[in-house]
Amino acid sequence: xxxxxxxxxxxxxxxxxxxxxxxxxxxxxxxxxxxxxxxxxxxxxxxxxxxxxxxxxxxxxxxxxxxxxxxxxxxxxxxxxxxxxxxxxxxxxxxxxxxxxxxxxxxxxxxxxxxxxxxxxxxxxxxxxxxxxxxxxxxxxxxxxxxxxxxxxxxxxxxxxxxxxxxxxxxxxxxxxxxxxxxxxxxxxxxxxxxxxxxxxxxxxxxxxxxxxxxxxxxxxxxxxxxxxxxxxxxxxxxxxxxxxxxxxxxxxxxxxxxxxxxxxxxxxxxxxxxxxxxxxxxxxxxxxxxxxxxxxxxxxxxxxxxxxxxxxxxxxxxxxxxxxxxxxxxxxxxxxxxxxxxxxxxxxxxxxxxxxxxxxxxxxxxxxxxxxxxxxxxxxxxxxxxxxxxxxxxxxxxxxxxxxxxxxx
Amino acid sequence: xxxxxxxxxxxxxxxxxxxxxxxxxxxxxxxxxxxxxxxxxxxxxxxxxxxxxxxxxxxxxxxxxxxxxxxxxxxxxxxxxxxxxxxxxxxxxxxxxxxxxxxxxxxxxxxxxxxxxxxxxxxxxxxxxxxxxxxxxxxxxxxxxxxxxxxxxxxxxxxxxxxxxxxxxxxxxxxxxxxxxxxxxxxxxxxxxxxxxxxxxxxxxxxxxxxxxxxxxxxxxxxxxxxxxxxxxxxxxxxxxxxxxxxxxxxxxxxxxxxxxxxxx
Amino acid sequence: xxxxxxxxxxxxxxxxxxxxxxxxxxxxxxxxxxxxxxxxxxxxxxxxxxxxxxxxxxxxxxxxxxxxxxxxxxxxxxxxxxxxxxxxxxxxxxxxxxxxxxxxxxxxxxxxxxxxxxxxxxxxxxxxxxxxxxxxxxxxxxxxxxxxxxxxxxxxxxxxxxxxxxxxxxxxxxxxxxxxx
Numbered sequence: 001x002x003x004x005x006x007x008x009x010x011x012x013x014x015x016x017x018x019x020x021x022x023x024x025x026x027x028x029x030x031x032x033x034x035x036x037x038x039x040x041x042x043x044x045x046x047x048x049x050x051x052x053x054x055x056x057x058x059x060x061x062x063x064x065x066x067x068x069x070x071x072x073x074x075x076x077x078x079x080x081x082x083x084x085x086x087x088x089x090x091x092x093x094x095x096x097x098x099x100x101x102x103x104x105x106x107x108x109x110x111x112x113x114x115x116x117x118x119x120x121x122x123x124x125x126x127x128x129x130x131x132x133x134x135x136x137x138x139x140x141x142x143x144x145x146x147x148x149x150x151x152x153x154x155x156x157x158x159x160x161x162x163x164x165x166x167x168x169x170x171x172x173x174x175x176x177x178x179x180x181x182x183x184x185x186x187x188x189x190x191x192x193x194x195x196x197x198x199x200x201x202x203x204x205x206x207x208x209x210x211x212x213x214x215x216x217x218x219x220x221x222x223x224x225x226x227x228x229x230x231x232x233x234x235x236x237x238x239x240x241x242x243x244x245x246x247x248x249x250x251x252x253x254x255x256x257x258x259x260x261x262x263x264x265x266x267x268x269x270x271x272x273x274x275x276x277x278x279x280x281x282x283x284x285x286x287x288x289x290x291x292x293x294x295x296x297x298x299x300x301x302x303x304x305x306x307x308x309x310x311x312x313x314x315x316x317x318x319x320x321x322x323x324x325x326x327x328x329x330x331x332x333x334x335x336x337x338x339x340x341x342x343x344x345x346x347x348x349x350x351x352x353x354x355x356x357x358x359x360x361x362x363x364x365x366x367x368x369x370x371x372x373x374x375x376x377x378x379x380x381x382x383x384x385x386x387x388x389x390x391x392x393x394x395x396x397x398x399x400x401x402x403x404x405x406x407x408x409x410x
Numbered sequence: 411x412x413x414x415x416x417x418x419x420x421x422x423x424x425x426x427x428x429x430x431x432x433x434x435x436x437x438x439x440x441x442x443x444x445x446x447x448x449x450x451x452x453x454x455x456x457x458x459x460x461x462x463x464x465x466x467x468x469x470x471x472x473x474x475x476x477x478x479x480x481x482x483x484x485x486x487x488x489x490x491x492x493x494x495x496x497x498x499x500x501x502x503x504x505x506x507x508x509x510x511x512x513x514x515x516x517x518x519x520x521x522x523x524x525x526x527x528x529x530x531x532x533x534x535x536x537x538x539x540x541x542x543x544x545x546x547x548x549x550x551x552x553x554x555x556x557x558x559x560x561x562x563x564x565x566x567x568x569x570x571x572x573x574x575x576x577x578x579x580x581x582x583x584x585x586x587x588x589x590x591x592x593x594x595x596x597x598x599x600x601x602x603x604x605x606x607x608x609x610x611x612x613x614x615x616x617x618x619x620x621x622x623x624x625x626x627x628x629x630x631x632x633x634x635x636x637x638x639x640x641x642x643x644x645x646x647x648x649x650x651x652x653x654x655x656x657x658x659x660x661x662x663x664x665x666x667x668x669x670x671x672x673x674x675x
Numbered sequence: 676x677x678x679x680x681x682x683x684x685x686x687x688x689x690x691x692x693x694x695x696x697x698x699x700x701x702x703x704x705x706x707x708x709x710x711x712x713x714x715x716x717x718x719x720x721x722x723x724x725x726x727x728x729x730x731x732x733x734x735x736x737x738x739x740x741x742x743x744x745x746x747x748x749x750x751x752x753x754x755x756x757x758x759x760x761x762x763x764x765x766x767x768x769x770x771x772x773x774x775x776x777x778x779x780x781x782x783x784x785x786x787x788x789x790x791x792x793x794x795x796x797x798x799x800x801x802x803x804x805x806x807x808x809x810x811x812x813x814x815x816x817x818x819x820x821x822x823x824x825x826x827x828x829x830x831x832x833x834x835x836x837x838x839x840x841x842x843x844x845x846x847x848x849x850x851x852x853x854x855x856x
Contacts (some may be wrong), residue, residue: 018519018675020546020593028584028597088602093582097564098698101711105559118690123683130679153682196659198590234656350593351675352819353519357462362612397573482792484781486752494726508787528780535786543787566712576716579703612723621727625752627781628742628792663693 019349019356022305027346031339032082032368035374037188037210038338039079042378044185044211045218046072047121047177052248054174060244066391067229068222069128073121080113081129081374086366089261105191116184120177126151127170129389134158145386146229192341199274200281200353209337212256219249219336220327227324233392235326240314246323249330250306257299260337277352285346287356289336298333302326359378427483464552466637471571472609474623474633475646476545478669481630483508483543486623488526494610494621502526502594503607504547504622510674511540517673526553544674545631548573548594549624549655552662556586556595556606565604571664572609572638591659609633636664638665699837726756734755753777753812778806 050068052058076132084093100107103222137148155162186207192198193206219299221244230237268276305326309319342360361367386392485505491497493665505524510518510533516615522529525543533541557565557573564580567573580603587595587604598605610620614633619626623633634643643666646652651664655674668675700780705714724822733739733750744750751757755770801809 018507018521019507021500021521022593023523026498028587083583086583088584088597089580090580092562092581093563094701095579098702099563099706099711101561101563103558104561104585106559107584109561118687126683127679133654153679153680153686155682157678162677162679165679169677169679191585195555195559195589197589320789323525346588350591351519353675452697479789482781482788483785486780490727490756491753495723510787519811524831528783529785529787531783531787533786538786541787563706563711566710569709574720576713578716579713580717608720610725611717612721613725613727615706615721616725618725618727618729621725624727624729626750627748627752628746639725661779667723 009367015067017354018351018398019354020351023349023356025357029346030086030358031343031360031371032086032341032366032374034335034338035082035186035371036079037342038055038335038376039082041185041210041214041334041338042218042221043072043073043079043116044181044214045210045216045220046075046222047181047218048215049219049222049245049248051174051178055178058248059246060240061248063238063241063393064222064226064245065395066128066389067226067386068218069121069125069391070385070391071222071225072218073125074385076113076117077381078374080109080133081210081377083109085370085374095206105187105194108187109191111179112184112187113372114175114183116180120173120180120302122178124170124173125389126153127173128168130155131158131163131167132389133360138290141330182211186211194344197350199272199343200278200348201341203263203267205259205266206341209263210260212252213337214333216249216252216256216330219245219252220330220334223299223323225325225333227320227327228393229386235392237316242262242320242323246306246309249327250310251282251301253330255304257303260295260299261383272384274352277348281344281348285347286340290340290344293332293336294340297329298336299330302330302333330408349371376408386387411446420659421593443459451637453518466571468569468571469637470569470635472614472633472662473571473636474547474552474609474620474631475643475652475666475668477630477632477646477650478542478544478671479668480507480628481543481545482628483525485525485528486577486625487545487628487631488524490608490625491620492526494613497605498599501598501605502593503605504545509540509542509544510538511673512537513520513539515539519673519675536649540670540671544670545622546592546655547596547664547665548663549592549663550609552664553589555589555659557580557674558590559585561585568611568627570611570614572611573606573616574611575604575606575671576606580604591656592662592663615639640644724758727751728756728758728761734761738813743812771808773805773812775802775806782806784824 019209046068049061050065051064053065084090096107097110100110113339130152133148133152135158137145137152137156140148149156189207191208192210194202194205195201223242225235225243227242268277305322312320319393346356347358348355363369471640471656485506488505488570492502495515497503501555502524504524505520505521506529507519508525508529512518512533513536518533520529520593523619525545529543550571550595552567554567554573555569560566561583563583564576565573565586566576577598580601582603584597584604588595595604610618610622613620620631620633620670623631632643632646636644638644638648648670649667652668652670654663654666655668656663703713704713708714713839717809721764728751730744730749730751737750744755751769757769759767760769781792782794784796788794
């Protein structure tokens with residue numbers, strides 16, 4: 001095992017290599033499929049952060065509540081894009097909804113996705129923003145007025161009773177939303193964890209690891225977006241909120257790292273038929289992405305720094321800079337974890353006697369440019385969403401006041 | 411117990427005695443009854459039968475047996491398969507592997523171009539302790555992982571026991587290719603779907619042999635109906651010690667190998 | 676019921692209705708007939724045209740007593756796919772490759788091959804000659820005899836009774852070397 005750390009390339013030479021002829025040509029799942037669990041994980045994580053406010057009354061992180069909701073929505077809208085884009089026949093994608101195969105983990109995606117999008121996120125946004133949308137409709141131009149009215153489904157009632165219903169319904173949806181978020185991403189882990197033919201994926205821990213890394217990445221992503229947008233809007237960052245998110249991120253990291261370590265230790269101790277090839281893999285191709293980026297830079301370092309920051313005395317400005325960098329590191333770490341799972345699981349042959357290679361193209365259907373496009377799309381959508389449905393508390397207050405004034409004036 | 415009740419503590423009335431006796435009796439009864447029913451339940455549970463090996467579901471249940479001890483590694487089957495089924499270049503519905511166990515225990519495995527053009531005579535005989543050729547193909551598993559994971563029902567076990575791909579319905583997600591532990595499935599770049607051995611379904615349904623069986627010069631491949639006890643394959647599997655690949659994965663593989671040894675992957 | 680809930684129920688009802696409606700039109704009729712798959716795909720897959728015709732079709736027209744066939748080797752093992760030839764036997768000819776390399780695909784000495792199979796050292800064993808000069812693959816083939824065609828047992832077109840040897844001898848020139856190697 002230690003050779004793994006000390007001589008990462010030494011085991012390469014010992015490879016008695018044979019890969020099945022069909023495995024020589026290409027890997028089936030490329031960078032788009034890496035993106036898919038990453039995006040889905042951000043949705044689940046962002047939603048969990050939002051639910052902390054609504055269900056667990058974590059008022060310190062309230063400033064991020066609406067932003068977290070919108071982030072979840074923006075990423076969820078984009079989550080199926082890499083999947084559909086990677087299909088050989090994207091025009092047949094509807095079949096997954098119309099004739100879902102009950103025994104297939106993948107078939108359930110359509111329904112879990114739709115449930116989460118329609119029954120949880122959109123409805124929660126609806127109830128949360130209905131009052132704002134009604135008010136916004138009153139002071140908008142023709143087009144936006146129609147749009148806002150459409151979004152409210154024409155319910156303009158702002159009586160205390162109606163608002164109370166919104167609040168209750170929203171809370172109820174959040175409570176449903178937590179298991180749904182867990183299901184959404186735990187299930188993504190199950191897609192990989194349930195394949196007995198692939199020893200790198202086949203693990204009962206897979207859904208849990210996916211889930212916890214999802215929570216880590218989601219919290220970190222909202223954290224980054226929140227800090228960036230606050231800075232862009234030249235507002236003062238709520239340091240209490242930042243500290244609270246930092247603390248949650250630390251706790252999530254503890255659980256995530258524990259599970260990831262458990263997975264590694266378990267594999268090494270069990271020493272099954274796949275150990276040799278997985279050792280070869282993780283000491284060669286995946287050495288840097290697993291041990292350096294995913295575990296060290298994306299996990300251990302942020303965890304230690306966050307822990308030290310809990311006790312350390314430092315100025316708010318420095319703190320925020322630290323948080324920003326750490327959250328970004330966590331992002332990269334989680335993305336690398338998805339890479340290590342998806343690409344790593346295909347880098348060795350089913351013979352367990354040889355390694356395959358992955359070539360990332362720049363252009364092409366599964367190329368790097370498409371990857372960047374799909375990755376940046378959620379941010380564009382989020383930008384549009386924040387324009388239509390401003391999540392900022394300061395704005396909201398102004399808007400609400402203006403809206404109330406407008407109501408009174410009317 | 412409240413202090414007021416204390417004086418009566420040591421004096422047990424007849425009624426009290428009867429009541430507690432009745433309670434005890436009920437408890438003992440329940441205990442005995444529970445014990446008896448527990449025992450009868452466990453003995454019943456122990457009698458429950460497990461049927462780990464199911465029979466053939468249909469009277470036609472096609473499969474193939476492969477005789478490793480006979481195969482000469484000429485690659486005719488691979489060539490015929492590629493021709494018969496328009497298999498795209500560099501992809502294989504069937505292929506032949508060469509295993510060479512050297513005197514020092516080292517095992518060399520290769521399959522240049524799937525063994526389509528045979529194998530070079532590049533290992534000196536004096537180095538070889540044991541060697542054999544092993545044709546590989548789809549195992550047409552009865553509990554196939556690929557069928558299990560297909561999200562749309564585009565791959566299925568035909569009524570004749572053949573695992574097939576519906577090329578008109580496959581969405582091309584590649585999940586089945588990932589799930590196959592044998593590397594038997596591949597991505598067809600022309601059809602943009604998964605593809606695999608069909609056991610020459612278009613031939614066997616017309617009374618012909620699969621192309622690979624047809625051209626094998628040494629009868630290393632035996633095709634037939636497993637459900638017919640008089641078929642050639644049934645006899646072959648009866649008369650020889652046959653084994654399937656990766657049985658620990660319980661895929662229900664039904665391509666049977668004679669002469670399968672520990673080196674095989 | 677709160678107006679929000681009513682409106683949402685209506686929207687969801689419409690969506691579910693649309694889903695069920697579109698689904699009922701889109702799903703292929705034969706889907707689910709036998710299991711969770713499209714039953715008519717069996718017919719689609721069967722439609723694929725066979726390129727190897729099978730030994731029986733060869734025997735129907737041609738002689739069948741060669742040392743190879745006696746050992747159970749199929750005609751198409753050496754002659755390649757013959758389905759086209761059974762339909763267009765004048766224009767579509769089967770492969771006759773009698774190069775040394777072709778014979779060598781099976782018979783070249785290979786240390787990994789089982790010893791019980793007849794193999795020769797191709798570099799040592801009459802390296803300049805074609806194998807067929809000594810080893811008669813079709814021993815009964817006399818240059819002119821309409822070998823082995825059994826009138827009456829021929830189910831195919833009458834013309835098939837003729838020129839097997841002619842076809843073979845013509846094609847027997849090593850015009851297609853290197854089909855193998």
